[in-house]
Structure formats: C-alpha cells, structure tokens
Amino acid sequence: MSFRTVFIKNGERLKLQLDNLVIVKQGKEIRVPLSDIGTILLEGDCTVITTKLLAQLSRHQIAVVSCDNQFLPCGIYLAMGQYHRTAKRNIWQSQWSDLLKQNAWTEVIRMKIANQMVLMEKLGIEQERVALMQELLDNLMLGDATNREGHAAKVYFNSLFGMGFTREDACYANICLNYGYSIIRAQVARCVVALGLIPSLGIFHKNEYNAFNLVDDLMEPFRPLMDQYVYQHIINDKEDFLTYDKRLAIIEFLNHQILVKGKKEFIDSAIYDYVNSFIRAMEKEDFSKLNSISLENYLGAIKGEV
DSSP states (O other), rough: OOOOEEEESSSSSEEEHHHHHHHEEEEEEEEGGGEEEEEEEEESSSOEEEEEHHHHHHHOEEEEEEOOOTTTEEEEEOOOOTTHHHHHHHHHTTOOOHHHHHHHHHHHHOOOHHHHHHHHHTOOOOOOOHHHHHHHHOOOOHHHHHHHHHHHHHHHHHHHHOOOOOOOOOHHHHHHHHHHHHHHHHHHHHHHHHHTTTTTOOSSOOOOOTTTTHHHTTTTGGHHHHHHHHIIIIIIOOOOOHHHHHHHHHHHGGGGGEETTTTEEEEEHHHHHHHHHHHHHHHHHGGGGGGOOOOOGGEEEOOEEE
16 A cells, blocks of 8 residues: 655656656656555646656556645546446445445444544543533434534534634634645545545435545544644644645644554555445445544554654
8 A cells, every 4th residue: 555645846847757756846856656655746836747647647546636826635636447346336336225325424423423522522622512522422313314413513613613613714723624634535535436436426425516425425534633633733833824834744644643453554544444444334234344433543643653
C-alpha cells in the first residue's frame, strides 16, 4: 500500500521517468517512485502535467487533487476501471437492498457519534452535553430515520466552538475543517474507486449532483479524528488564515497512526482497509466485519517511526 501524499506548490512541470514522478522546478528535478505515492495535491496556476504521467498515475491508483485560488481542494482525478472485476462489483453494488444500505448507514453513524463523544470527553466538555450525545446515540434507529446524526452534530459543534457556531459560517475554524475533510474525502474516493465501487451510488447520500455520495457516506467516522487534530494543533493560535505551513500540517494527518484491531496503521492505510472491510460486510451482510474506527485508538504522529 502506498503511503506518501505529495504536495506540489507552483511546480513548473510534472512528468514520468522510469515509473517515477519527476517534479521540475526552478531548473531542478525531484524524483518520487510512483509505488510510494497515494495522492498528489496540486496548488498554483502554472503546473504542467503530461498525459503520459496521468496514464501511469491511473495504473498506480494515484489520486490527483487540484486546489482553487483559496487553496481548497476543488477537483480530483481518479483511475477508471483499474480494479480487475469492476463490472461485476458495479452490478453487485447497484443491487444493494434498501435494508442492507440502512443497516450499513446505521453502523457508520454509530461510529461517528461515538467518536464525537470521545472528543468531547477529551476536551472536558460539560457532562450534561456528553450525556445528551449518549442519549442521541442510544436512540439511533435503523438508517437513522429520526436524524440523530444531525441533532448530534449541532450539540457537538456548539460544544467545541460556541453556541452561535454553524458549519456554514465563513470562519477560520470552518476553513480548516473543510480543508481537512477534503483531504480525507480524496483518500476515501481513491480507495473506493481502487476497489471497484461506484463512488456516486451511496448508502445514504443520494444527491443527483454529487459524484461522491458513497465517499461522503464512508468518510463519516474519520471526521472527528480530523476535528481533534484541527482543534488541538491547527487553530490553537491567533492565526486567522490557512497558511502554507498549516496546509502542510493538515495533509500530514494522513501519515498519523491509529490502532485497528490491535494493529498500528497509518491513517491512509486504515482508510483503505476500512473500505475493504465495508465491502466484506456488505457481501456477508454482517457488520461485525466492518473495521471499527475509534478516536480512542487514534495515536497521532509517532516520532521515530516510518
């Protein structure tokens, strides 16, 4: 499994040479083996990328994410049909029953709310609010028919950022969170496509204008992990602008570690295994096979380890 996220700011040219990404900038060349790369993140207006390189990036299941002038990810290039049984898996996915999808969504949301509660407890949020989250979790129904997720989100974000806060606010906290979520979304999209699933066919999200409904479904348990990282390490100073260093720090989140089934994994690898476990759970209709993503098991950056 590849492990590197390559961040390129105002590169001049990207090309392929002997299965290496070659970055040409200010007359210098930097080489990175394609087998090491999971995602390439592009900023700036002047970078040129060759079609030969794009074709090889597809073969290696490498996602290319482009950012807008506000530095927020706005587009993603993904491989097409590289999974060896793509058509078979697509047909199977299109036949998922409503009941199966409802069961899957229930488990995904259960993990997300549980992780939100863990963060609230770590931050010393009032026990009354944590208890309210527990009540919402306890009352979670099949397919979250009563929208406990939405109610929990309001309690959760108001607890973290104040009673007047909403996710629609054009504030520094939301800019940082949106950037972080976009990084997770790109990684989940890469894994979904690499494993032969159709990213637009979700288990809950059904927006006809969204090409990544399934991605937005599956990334939910990872959001509170990013919330903790952003809350404690990115917006814990007086800066009110998403600087270059801050963007690099958020991208580095994918190289942090988490315990999954007692085994240390980098976040990007954990996402791949999680999507794979989701497929197994859907195949067997047994959600005990879905990897548990728990904020309690988030280890962060581990010094001295690669």
